[in-house]
Structure formats: C-alpha cells, structure tokens
Amino acid sequence: MANSSAHADKNGVKALTLGALGVVFGDIGTSPLYTIKTAMDWSGGHVNAETALGMLSLIVWTLIIVTSVKYVAVIMRADNDGEGGILALMSLLGMKHGRHPAIIAIGMLGAALLFGDGAITPAISVLSALEGLKAPLPALAPYVVPLSVLVLIGLFALQPQGTERISRLFGPVMALWFVSIAVLGARGVIAHPSVLSAVDPRVGLHYLFTHGFEGFLLLGAVFLCATGAEALYADMGHFGRRPIRLAWYGLVLPSLVLVYAGQTALLVEGAATENPFFDLCPAPLQLPLVALATLATVIASQAIVTGAFSMARQAIQLGLSPRLAITQTSAQSYGQIYVGFVNWTLMALTLVLTITFRSSENLAAAFGIAVSLTMLLTTALMFIAMRSIWRWNLPLALLVGGVFLVVDVAFVAANLIKFFEGGWIPLVVAAILFFLMSCWSEGFEAMRKALERDTFPLADFVARFHGKPRVDGVAVYLTSRTDVVPVALLHNLKHNKVLHEHIVLLHVTTANTPRVNPAQRVDTTTLDDHFYAMTLNYGFMEQPNIPCALMLESISSPLTFNMMTTSFFVGRLTVTPLGHSRWRRLRIHIFQFMHRNALPATEFFQIPSGRVVELGGQVEV
Template sequence: MSEIQTTDIEGRPQVSQGSLPLMGLSALGIVFGDIGTSPLYTFKTILGTAAAPSNPATVLGALSLVLWTLFIITTIKYVSFAMRVDNDGEGGILALMALLGVKKQQRPTIVAVGLFGAALIYGDGAITPAISVLSALEGLNMATPALQPYVVPAAVVILLALFAIQSQGTARIGHLFGPVMLLWFLTMAVMGIAGIMRHPSVFAALNPYYGLSYLFSNGATGFLVLGAVFLCVTGAEALYADMGHFGRGPIKLAWFAIVFPSLILNYAGQAALVLEGAPTDGNIFFRLCPEMLLIPLIVLATVATIIASQSIITGAFSMTRQAIQLGWLPRLRIKQTSSEGYGQIYVGLVNWLLMIVTVALTIGFGKSDNLAAAYGIAVSLTMLMTSALLFIAMREIWHWSLLAAGAVAACFLVVDSAFFLANLTKIAEGGYVPLILAVSVYSVMWIWHRGWAAVMARLHETLIPVQQFMQIIKAKNIPRVPGTAVFLTRTERDTPPVMQWHVRHNRALHEHLFVLRVEILSVPWLPSGDRIKLEEIVPNFWRAEARFGFMERPHIPELLTASRSLGCTVDLNDVTYYVGHETVIRREDGMGLPAWQEEFFAVMERNAIHVSDFFSLPTDQVVEIGRQVSI
C-alpha cells in the first residue's frame, strides 16, 4: 500500500492509503488513451511521407526516431520534469501559467503563451476523436475492401453517439476504461512481439545513429518525416494535464510498466514486418494481426479510440472550468454528472461545438492520413509553449541557475522546435485547422478578459466610502427594514455599486448588511481555514472576502453559515441576496474599447449563466438589479 492522491466528497484533493497498481490501472483509461492509440496511424504515416518506405535504412531510421522521441519528450520532459512542477497537485498548461503568478503580476507574455497553448488543446480535442476513430475503422478495408465506403459514415455515427452521451456522464462505465485499455496495451505488445520474432534485427534501431543518419542524409525529406514521427507523442501532454486526477505515482507506474514497453514493442513489430517485406500501403498496424482475429482487433481498436476520445473531451471540459474560474471565459453552465469525482462534469456548449468541428473534420478529410497533417501542429506548438513555461518554472520555483535551467530548457526547445517546424510545412494540407481553432478560442478569452477589466474600471469610478454612504442614508432618512441583505460585489473597497443602486431604486436598506466579494486564486484548492476574511466596517455592516481555488465550486450559502464561527453577528436566517446584472453599452467619449470588441463582449456577457447559478444561490432569495455600464 502507498500514498495516492484522491478527492473527498467535496471534490477537494486528499492523500489516502490505496493500491498504487489499482490507481495505475485507472490511469490507463483516462491518461493514456490518446498516446496509446497513436500506433494505429503513426508508422504508416511516417513511411507514407518517406521517399523509399521499404528501404531498410528508412525503416530503421524511422523506428529509431520514434523510440527516441517517446523517450526524450514523454519520459524525460513530461514524466521526469513537467510532472514535478505541479500547482498543488494540478498539472497542465493553465495550471502552470497560474503557478507562475500571472494573477498577481502583470506578465502578458506568460499569459499569452499559456492561453494560446490552452486554446491549441481545444483543436487537439476536436481532431483526436476524428483521427482515432477513423484509423480504427480503416482496419475494415483490410478485412474486406467492400466495406471501405462505410468507414466514414460509421465513424460519424460513432462520434455522434459519443458526444450525445456526454451529458449522462461516464461514472457508470468509467471503471471499465482501465481494464479495456490494459487489454489494448497487452494486445499491442503481443502483436509487436510476434512481428519482432520475424525480424529480430529490428532492435538495432535502439541505436540513435540510425535515426540521426536518416534525418541528416535525406535532406528536406528527412526533415519533413519529423512531422509524422511526432504523431507518436500526441497525448503526452495528457500525462501532465491529468496529474491532478491520480497523482504522479500511478501515472509514472502505468507509463513505465505498461504503456512505454507496449508502444516500443508494437512500433518495433510494425518495423520488423516491413523489413521482412510486407507492403507499406494500407494500415501496417493491422497487418500484425492474424487474419482470423482481425475483426475482434478492429472492435477492440474502436473501443480504445472511443475511450481516448472520451478522455480528450473530458479534458476540454476541465480546462474550460479552469479558464472560467481564472477569469478568461464567460460563465458557462457546468453540470456535475457524478458525485464520485470533481472531474465528472459536462459543459454543453463546449460539447456541441466540439461535436460539430469533429464531425466536419471527419467528413471533410475522409481518411486518417489526411487528418495527420492537421494533428501534429496543434500538439507540437502546445509542447513548445510548455517548454518555455518550464524554463521560467525552473528559474523561479526550483531556483535553478540560469546556466542549468537554460541548458535543460534549450534541449527541450530544440527538439520541440524541430517538430513544430516540420509540422509547419503542413499548414496548406490541413495544419491551418487547429491554428484557426486556436486563434478563435484565444480571441474569445482575450476579448472576455479585456471587456471584464473595462467593466471593473468603470465600476470603480463611482465608488463611495462606506462611512460617507451611511451618512447619506442617515441624512436622507432612508428607512432601515428588518433582515439581512447580502450584496455580491467585485469591488475590493468602499460601498458596492449594487448597494447604491438598490437604495436609489427601492429607497430602503436592511438593518444588517453583508458585502461579499469572491476571489478565485491561482491555486487549485484552498484550506477551509483560509476561505473567508471578515471585517465589520461600521456597526451591522460587514465586509467579507471569500477565496476559492480555481478547481473548487463556490457555494455562498455554506460560506455564510461558516462565517458565524468567525464572529459575524448578522442574522443569516432571514437573508436576501442582491446581485447586479450589467448591460454593456458603448462609451460616448471615444475612450472605450473598439466597437467590435465591445459588441462581442456584450454578446458573451448576455449569454453567460446567471451569477446566482454560478455561486449556488437559492433562487427564491435572490434579487437582481440591472444597470448599464458603458465601456
């Protein structure tokens, strides 16, 4: 037994005693689906790019490049380095960006790198299901060519069904993901061993000389092959991004004990088959399988690609929640699909947009070979940006010297840059797709954050000190009515605008006042003892600041109940919540945002979910006060 990271009933991380192998098995189903299904299309894409695909030097060079890419990028960069840089157990490029203090410091370059890297992952989330399911079903072409016209329609049906069931959650079938992926990896390993036995000399490719020799002796063709080689590590980012679900230990165990050896054996088996004289057209992966077992393998491959796609979609949901909490996306309706884990969520808008893009890519490209060009550029650019942030983390978090951090980061950056540049040549062949998707998502994030900053600036222009406001209440004989009014505000000081507007319109004020500001911190979780700070500004006028991590669910009624233990004397048994609803309009003085940004932000703001839903407020106790804010 050993310590592993799990979550409690509230979704907060906790370290408990459990079976490391069991958690490693679970990680197989969540973390390794993408990288685990890449043998379906990687090696055939590499040889399809090479000038002489059957040449032994080409085959051994390609295999050597694949094996060393898996080792350098996945084993060294992500497992050995990136997974040591966690934000209270959470990983991924947004968590890393938050860890570097971007919420408290003006670091626009780090923000831009982190956000664009996150935006690229949405492109990956659309392409992964399309290329994975297509590549699995293309095995039907080998079973019988007569089924070829049905591959794309079957892929579309599977993808539509996959996205349609997302709102139901995966808790009931999620426990099967690990065993199915274990069977998949073991099957790949056995197939690989069978291929290697037919040409054992294939293991000469473990010598990096073969890869480097091919790379530097084939001119532009050798360099372009890197774009296809990179497909073997698509999904490596998931090891880091999903670290918060399992902890470092189970993921490392699954990688070294099951995934890495299975991938090596299968790629080596495919290469051995080609060295023995097997044709390189069609899908080399399925040629490893005995003909009588081909249909069961296709079924297993299809299930494995569905699991891989599920993991990518769930990851997109989780990243969306992080972006909302950190203030980079408008509030969207998030449905908790299971009480078993905080990661079991559903974001409807993201799901349907991903579905539309994924199905369009499947129909538009038609074959996994065609989609491969679009796939690599998104992942390679994300990894390049992660390497840049890792360099900053080495300096600021690990306090490495400039020389040591620079040397390690330079190695990662050189490798990532080579893969990115090789993929960059494929822009015209489909590489533009993830770039367009990423630019679109990044623009939404940037405009939302910029618009909200403009709203906050305008609200702060009209603030009145609390003592002055209470004097006005007294001077104008504003009636004080029984009960407690809780005003939610985003301002850090003085009288909240929503309280001013309430008095202006209703000409009355409650006896007990509680002003609450909620701040989302750049850490995923926060100890309950650090949750709230209280201060009594004047008698019966309390101001509180509640703080949550970006992976937590704000629940205001529970928070107010907890405030009693901190000395709050207001009556919380008779509470009315007051929230503001801004209607954004254009400034007339020409000092505001450009018109197109203001209009786009206004559309997003109107369609964001109500703040009472976001903070779990009881709907029958909420009063909404509308007001116009010119930006």
C-alpha cells in the same frame, strides 16, 4: 497496524495506476494506429529498410526525450498543489509574477490550441480504429466514415449522463489494449530482431541528416507518436505523479516501443502493407482487434473531452472565459463534470473534420501542428518555472530548456510544412478562441474599473447612513471589491430607498491554487453599523456554491444566514462602448455580446433564484 497501512497504500497506488491507464494514456496509447501509417503516406507510400529503421529510431527517441524526460521526469515536477496542465502552470507562475501579460498570453494560447486538439483527437482516433475493417471486411471500406460518425455522435451524446458507472472499465480495457499491442509487436520483433538496432539514436540522426527534405517531412509524422504527452501533465491532478510514472515506465512505454518495432519489422521485411498495425495481427483475430481498438479510441476520446470540460472550468475561474453552465455528473468524483456548450461545439467540429478529411492520414497534418505548438509554449513556461520556482542556475536552465526547445521547434517546423493540407485548421480555431479570451479578459477588467470609477469608498457611505432607518433581513451584494460601495447597493437605495438591517458585501475570489482549504474559505470583516465585508475563496478547480459557504459560515459567525430571509442583490449591467478606435470598439462589442449571453452570476454561484434581486444599469467602457 503499520503493515496494514502500508498494504492499503500499496493497493491505493495500484488502483490509481490502473485508473491512469484508462484516462491519461488513451491518446498516446492509440497513436500506433496511425503514426507509422501516416509516415508511410508522407514518404510516398513505399518505405525501404533504411527509412523504416530511421523512422523507428526517431520514434523511440521522441518517446524518450519528449515524453519520458520532458514531461514525465521534468515538467510533472511543476505541479500547482497537485494539479497539472498549461493553465495550472500559468497560475503557478502567477503566484510569483502576478498576472504578467506574457505569461497570461502563453497560457491562453496553449489552452486555445488544446481545445482544437480536443476536436481532432476523437476524429483521427476513431477513424484509424475503424479503418482496420478494410482488410478483413473490404466490403465495409465505404462505410468507415459513416460508422465513425455514428460512434462519435454516441460518444458526445453520452456526455450529459456522465461516465461514472462505465469509467471503472476504462483502466482494465486500456491495460488489455497495451498488453495486446505489446504481444503483436513482440511477434514482429521475434521474426526480425534486427529492428532493435534502431534503438541506437545514431540511426535516426543519420537518416535525418542524409535525406534532406524527405527526412524533415518524416519528422512531422514521427511527432504523432507523442501527441498524448501533454495529457500526462494535464491529468496529473486526478492520479498523482507516482501512479502515472509507474504506468508509463512499467507498461505503456515498453508496449509502445514493441508495437512500433513490430510494425517496422513488416516494413523491413518488405511486406506489402497499407496498414502495418492491423497487418501485425493474424487474420482470424483482426476483427476482435478492431473492436478493441475502437473501444480504446473511444476511451482516449472520452479523456480528451473530459479534459476540455476541466479546462473550460479553469478558464472561467481564472477570468479568461465568460461563465458557462457546469453540471456535476458524479457525487464522488469532482473531476466528472459536463459543460454543454463545450460538448456540442466539440462534437460539431469533430464531425465536420471527420466528414471533410475522411481518413486518419488526411487528418494527421491538422493534428500534429496543434500539439507541437502547445508543447513549445509549455517549454517556454517551464523555463520560467526553472528559474523562478525551482531556482535552477541559468546555465542548467538554458541547457535543459534549450534541448527541449530545439526538439519542439524542429517538430513545429516539420508540421508547419503541412499547413495548407489541413494544418491551418487548429491554428484558426486557436486564433479565434485566443481572440475571444483576450476580448473577455480585457473587457471584464475595463468594466470592473469603470464600475469602481462610478462609486466611492465604503467607509464614507457607512458614516453617512449611520443610524438611518433599516428594514429587517440580510442583504448580500455581490461585488468585485469590498472597500467601495457596490453599484447595486447605490441603485437599490436610489430607487427603493431602503437599507437592510444587515448588509454584506460579498466578493468571490479565485486563488492561483486548484483548491482552497475549507477552513480558509470565508474571510469576514465586521464593519460599523451592521456592515460586513466578506470574501469567499475558491481554487480554480472548484465550483463556487455561495449558499453552502454562507450556511457553513453561520456556524461560527455572529451573522446568521437564513436563505428564507436573505436577499442577494446583483447588477444586471448593459455594456456600451465609448468612442475608442475601431479595433477597440470591435473588441468591446464582442465582450458585450459574450457578457450578455454569459450564464448569470447567480446561477453560476448556485444562488436560489427566488432570493435574487437584479438591478439594471449601464456601464461605459
């Protein structure tokens, strides 16, 4: 029996490792399509042997320091009940520090930057793959951009249908991709084994410190080799640390080092090449390689889009975004969701970037700056985690965090040089998203306090109406607090002059953990005179379903919830700004617009529309 269990566990790890290849490593795995090509372009188009070896050395050690050490070895230890990503890390720190403004701001800015990255990744990946058509079929060169647009439209149009049926192919396809690029790279290394000397970090450092501004500029292009590292952390919850680490160290890292070394071999040889990745491949196999590269970039883009959906759900649950319609596209996989607003917004941004920049080299400037800044913010949060969660002593935390900080700052500075060549785009997108999230967070908190100001303690209300006539049924009032009277209850009493036999004050909370144990989902307190205070607890990765939770609670509770006799009362509030400063009024007006257009709470909580009573009201903030 023990052997059977061990065998099953081994098979499970293998399956998860294969799955991780298809979801986690798509972005970083397709970086060889454009990293060295971009470095050549930023170096003026011609790269000598010294520059090529220096470039390779910097790439190899970027993969080791940033990806292997920082993310795979260190940051992945900072999991929030198995989940990763900058918002999950922010929530983890929230358990220790509460809603600290600085931690919340770093998490919000990092999330905003990753949304910008979600628009750039599909554009640069698909363009770089289809640019491989220029060598075997030069007549198709003018059609690279239109073909890229068609592929991208197809990618986003597929999202509402979900990817459950085809996602099982992602792992095998990406495994084939990594084996293929490893073989291509090995051919180049065998022809010029001298390129392996670049594994010595002194080669890269010598180039960096002896070539002045040219070397510093090249550092921005080198960073592109690590642009998918943040995804390793963000997707940890889907596969776990061990499968991701096995896939990285066992296949992905060796394949990437080989393919970068193979491309460098072409440059050392002095071969005239515009696209060293595809020139590694024998001419008869270039078209099949383009097809495989296109598949790989579509898979990488799919992972980024899915990650954007997941991050949107986290932002909503953590109170950083208005409610959006979320559709579950898979009955088996909770991570398979669809958020229409995010999907079509990303598609519009991606198509605009593709049509405007028209090549992977042009897009590279916009790409690196978003990811490098996100990594810098993650390092800041990681340092706090080292001290407050892992309890590292200050010298060790400063040493480890300081090394990562120096590397991150160098990459950010190198990418900022390209600010006016497209680097401003993700910063503008991130600034807008950060501003909107801060307006929502601030406005929602102000509205909550204003509502509490207009009510009074529940205990006084219960005592005042004790023994008064009631009507049959159960009335559920959604509220942000269960110790004060909901405004909807006061309005119902004022206008309809009735109280139901059973009155439930229902508060839905989002924990700082991704999921809540179903046994701890409901917390009910029975008050006097058939009043009940009930709290539903959900994790930030869960989709609330109030009717389902109440029906399950009926099994063990003296209060029975029958959806045919239960009425849900919610306030439909109109927000009006008070006479604050002009800047404050602008922020409240923006919150007012988002609040008015947010998905209704009843729909977000999956309450049957036929059982909902909405009571209008105004609140001044």
